[in-house]
Amino acid sequence: MASLKGTQPNSNQERHIADYLTDEFIRVFGLAVPQYYPEEQYLISTVMFARHHLPNQMLSDRILPLVVAPTPPHFAFVLPAVYWPQRLLERWGAERPLLARMRK
Known part of the structure; x- marks a missing residue:
């Protein structure tokens, strides 16, 4: 394409x-x-990346979880980092204390 x-x-x-x-x-x-x-x-x-939803406030890896609506309008967005599994956070080099600050 x-x-x-x-x-x-x-x-x-x-x-x-x-x-x-x-x-x-x-x-x-x-x-x-x-x-x-x-x-x-x-x-x-189209996917918009909100920095405050990313563990390091920037793209740090090629793998990230997306939420995609299965019905129209089929919007897609990055799952906020506070909901990411620990293994994925570690892959991105993020630590839980950083995430605690993100929740505030």
Whole structure:
């Protein structure tokens, strides 16, 4: 899909994705991905990262828990760090005292 950025495909579905990837200010929720794999349906949703919900107040790893609405509008957001399992917090290099401050 990344190859669609900056293009103008003939397919309506692909054009919507190309526009979204090209104009980084467009926000989408539940944008359907063309069905390259007919047995699965994939959707694209914009995710906003609130620093105060991240253990180190910045992205520190490639793995993080998301909350995704299964029904329209299919919003997605990062699960606040106070709810993360200890193992994941450790992977991010965060400690519980930091999280106690986040809850205040």
